Amino acid sequence: MATLGSISLQVAFFLSIAGLFVAVYARKQSREDLMEAANRIVIGISLLITVGVIALLRELLLSNFQIEYVAQYTSRNTPWNYKITALWAGQDGSLLFWSWLLSIYAVVAVIQNRKRNLNLLPYAIATILVVQLFFLILNNFIANPFQPVPPGFTIPDGQGLNPQLQNPGMMIHPPMLYLGYIGFTIPFAFAMSAMLTGKLDNLWITSTRRWTLFAWLCLSIGITLGGKWAYVELGWGGYWAWDPVENASFMPWLTGTAFLHSVIIQEKKNMLRVWNMVLIMLTFFLSIFGTFLTRSGVISSVHSFTASSIGPFFSGFLVIIILSSIALLIWRMDVLKTRNQLESLTSRESSFLLNNLIFIAICFSVLWGTMFPLVSEAVRGAKITVGPPFFSQVNVPIGLLLLFLTGVGPLLAWRRTSFESFKRNFMVPVILAFVSAPVFWLLGVRSLYPFVSAVLIIFVGSSIIQEFWKGMTARHRMTGENYVRALVNMTLKNKSRFGGYIVHLAIVFYFIGFTGSAFNVEVEKTLQPGEALEAGMFSFVYTDHQQLNRPNHVAQIVELEILKDGESYGKLYPEKRMYFRSNQPNTEVDILQTWREDLYATLAGVSGENNAATIRIFVNPLVQWIWIGGAILAFGTIIAMLPTKPRIVTEKSK
Amino acid sequence: MKLLYIAPVVFFGILLWSGIPLHQAYAYDTQQYEAINSSLSCQCGCGLLVSVCTMDGCMCEGVRKQVGQMLDEGRSEDEVVQAMVSIYGEQILAAPPKSGFNLSAYVLPFFFLIFGGIVLYSVVKRWVPVIESPDENPENAASPAQQDEPDLKHKSRIEEELKELDI
Numbered sequence: 077m078a079t080l081g082s083i084s085l086q087v088a089f090f091l092s093i094a095g096l097f098v099a100v101y102a103r104k105q106s107r108e109d110l111m112e113a114a115n116r117i118v119i120g121i122s123l124l125i126t127v128g129v130i131a132l133l134r135e136l137l138l139s140n141f142q143i144e145y146v147a148q149y150t151s152r153n154t155p156w157n158y159k160i161t162a163l164w165a166g167q168d169g170s171l172l173f174w175s176w177l178l179s180i181y182a183v184v185a186v187i188q189n190r191k192r193n194l195n196l197l198p199y200a201i202a203t204i205l206v207v208q209l210f211f212l213i214l215n216n217f218i219a220n221p222f223q224p225v226p227p228g229f230t231i232p233d234g235q236g237l238n239p240q241l242q243n244p245g246m247m248i249h250p251p252m253l254y255l256g257y258i259g260f261t262i263p264f265a266f267a268m269s270a271m272l273t274g275k276l277d278n279l280w281i282t283s284t285r286r287w288t289l290f291a292w293l294c295l296s297i298g299i300t301l302g303g304k305w306a307y308v309e310l311g312w313g314g315y316w317a318w319d320p321v322e323n324a325s326f327m328p329w330l331t332g333t334a335f336l337h338s339v340i341i342q343e344k345k346n347m348l349r350v351w352n353m354v355l356i357m358l359t360f361f362l363s364i365f366g367t368f369l370t371r372s373g374v375i376s377s378v379h380s381f382t383a384s385s386i387g388p389f390f391s392g393f394l395v396i397i398i399l400s401s402i403a404l405l406i407w408r409m410d411v412l413k414t415r416n417q418l419e420s421l422t423s424r425e426s427s428f429l430l431n432n433l434i435f436i437a438i439c440f441s442v443l444w445g446t447m448f449p450l451v452s453e454a455v456r457g458a459k460i461t462v463g464p465p466f467f468s469q470v471n472v473p474i475g476l477l478l479l480f481l482t483g484v485g486p487l488l489a490w491r492r493t494s495f496e497s498f499k500r501n502f503m504v505p506v507i508l509a510f511v512s513a514p515v516f517w518l519l520g521v522r523s524l525y526p527f528v529s530a531v532l533i534i535f536v537g538s539s540i541i542q543e544f545w546k547g548m549t550a551r552h553r554m555t556g557e558n559y560v561r562a563l564v565n566m567t568l569k570n571k572s573r574f575g576g577y578i579v580h581l582a583i584v585f586y587f588i589g590f591t592g593s594a595f596n597v598e599v600e601k602t603l604q605p606g607e608a609l610e611a612g613m614f615s616f617v618y619t620d621h622q623q624l625n626r627p628n629h630v631a632q633i634v635e636l637e638i639l640k641d642g643e644s645y646g647k648l649y650p651e652k653r654m655y656f657r658s659n660q661p662n663t664e665v666d667i668l669q670t671w672r673e674d675l676y677a678t679l680a681g682v683s684g685e686n687n688a689a690t691i692r693i694f695v696n697p698l699v700q701w702i703w704i705g706g707a708i709l710a711f712g713t714i715i716a717m718l719p720t721k722p723r724i725v726t727e728k729s730k
Numbered sequence: 731m732k733l734l735y736i737a738p739v740v741f742f743g744i745l746l747w748s749g750i751p752l753h754q755a756y757a758y759d760t761q762q763y764e765a766i767n768s769s770l771s772c773q774c775g776c777g778l779l780v781s782v783c784t785m786d787g788c789m790c791e792g793v794r795k796q797v798g799q800m801l802d803e804g805r806s807e808d809e810v811v812q813a814m815v816s817i818y819g820e821q822i823l824a825a826p827p828k829s830g831f832n833l834s835a836y837v838l839p840f841f842f843l844i845f846g847g848i849v850l851y852s853v854v855k856r857w858v859p860v861i862e863s864p865d866e867n868p869e870n871a872a873s874p875a876q877q878d879e880p881d882l883k884h885k886s887r888i889e890e891e892l893k894e895l896d897i
Contacts, residue, residue, distance in 0.1 A: 310778075310784075311784045312778055312782035312783060312784055313782055314782060317777055317778055317779075318777075319777045320777070416857045417857050417858075417859065418854060418857040418858050419858065419859075420858060421854060421855070421858060426854055429850055429854060430847075430850065433843070433846045433847060433850050434843070436846070437839060437842050437843040437846060440838075440839060440842050441838075441839030441842070444835065444838055444839060445835065445839075448826070448835045452826070452831065452832065452835075455831055456830075456831055458820055458821075459819070459820070459821045460820055460821050460823070460826045460832065461771040461821045461822070461823060461824055461825075461826075462825065462826060462835065463771045463777065463779060463824035463825060464779060464824060465768070465769060465824045465825040466824070466825035466826065466835065466836075469825070469836065470836060470839050470840075471839075474839070474843060598764065598781065598782070663784055678784060680784060692784065
């Protein structure tokens, strides 16, 4: 089966080259038959890569340790579900997985556009196939997952999957991130096609609107799940460490979000055509750049388990696509330029432009901070670290500005906001924000940023709720529907708008969680059985210890009884595991989660005859709000993605 | 709309009733120790702060002990941090010091934002046609009653249609 997989990838490689030429030639000659052939080649490539993926999955599940990749990332006692996740646990498998997802995207794009978008499709396919070809080169010649172990060499059992990757979150987090990264290839391909064909109207944007939303949704979920994984698995009590690889996923998210906002202006006013091209190009480059950072090891990261020497291939590919995209942009600049006109500075359009600036500024600061160690080493010759304190200092104030705009934007009218409408829309949120300020002060929120954040949360939250409230009551008055039905129908009638507002509400939830982190408490202590550790308003009593032998590891488990005001509040069971095959220790945290705070315990180790346990406790307020925010964000984006009924033109409206 | 005015009272009432005493609950007496460890970066490659790194066999355990010992000796926060830099090099600092070339790390993002803001303002200003707004010149301002009705109807219809459009 491995041979079949290997051959199918080789055929897919040659087919990609053929497909690329056929698609370009079909467009040049305006030959529909050749175009149909290119479409079929895309489907064929996808089928071939699917065979490759199935072949690798089979080898992983059957523990064929004669394949290097299988021996490296699984062992006989690796649970079957983690054998599947081993597909993307290592570099070779994850690159194949990337290739496969891209090929599926390509098939969907072909099926979606083969009838209605004949002008753009050929060059869009050609662009996708260029990206596909690059990954197939890696799959076949640089990082072949079917590489056998050296002849005459027999491996009785594999090394097993990194214990930190043996977490349910890792079954979803990487695929979601990949779906996000790769998803941006489709709007990028249509943008390139629009430039190549000169069809620079809004067609490429309307054709790829849902693709962009879907990619953005997947990236958002991927990032949130990555945070959740880090939180429950790495044992340091946090969900975001400004690690270079985390930053690499955050950057395309930022530019992608800016793009989602600015295309609305193009759709409505045919403005910002050059800017939108730049944004989608930037988003795609940053997606590839993210993979480059993950793989190259140029910057040390907690994700170093996938570092390798394929960095130069990625940087070469990046240079090629950046230069060719910029050349195309310059070539089409005259056609892309439109007469831009705004009616007022205080309009929704202006606020979108400002939010674009802030998104790009945050993206720049993240990129600058991530690359600064290299810059500093080149300039000063001294190695330095750029960690969370730097990113917090720089990004928190800019992020708060963005939060403010999240509230202001929806309150401004398109074209021009009159003073009356300004007063009408802003009064309630502003009053609420002013009322909340002394309350938060009394509650003890007195540091600058948490205080500003808390007040802005009230402002933005109330501005969004106000929008729903106004729409719902107006509909209730007009149609007589009850409030719930009016709310649902109003949302479904204008899915993009209200879906977007739901996403804004999700961002408020995220900020509630981020603000809570300003009040985190962390205590570490070595306890004898019966002793207690105090953290915040809680006591953690070490009540019991046991050692358990499980199929692939041995676990030390301690029982901690939580007391609040002297009364029992719950129990925690943090573990320290030692995995047999890899001989790697791993910390399994235990968390008691409520909407107010997480009580988070890790076990550093158990030692001595008395089983003295070194325990670290974190009291993290409001973390749950982040995960709830993630679910709301997904819900809002799905609402915005739902198809809209075509508008029926009545006699009257004519 | 009344509900919108009652809502803040209810919301803050619930907040106060729920008793989230953030300021007292999370006060912590080893803040100095935590602050120092939070300003130092682990060098094992994990990228975490010394205060939170739990990697097995990592240098952080030793660093935390050293920080604790130095504080016990009565050294100030700055002295402890300087001592750590002299032992492990500048890279142990989790953020570059705000001096010399490193200052550019902090300044450049804000410079980017301000410069971008100026560029954006000047571009948008050019896009807005020079029409004297009634809001800006009270002499030219017409009261809503003075505006002719068909124009208002026309404007409100445009507003409605814009609202209907997908955004």
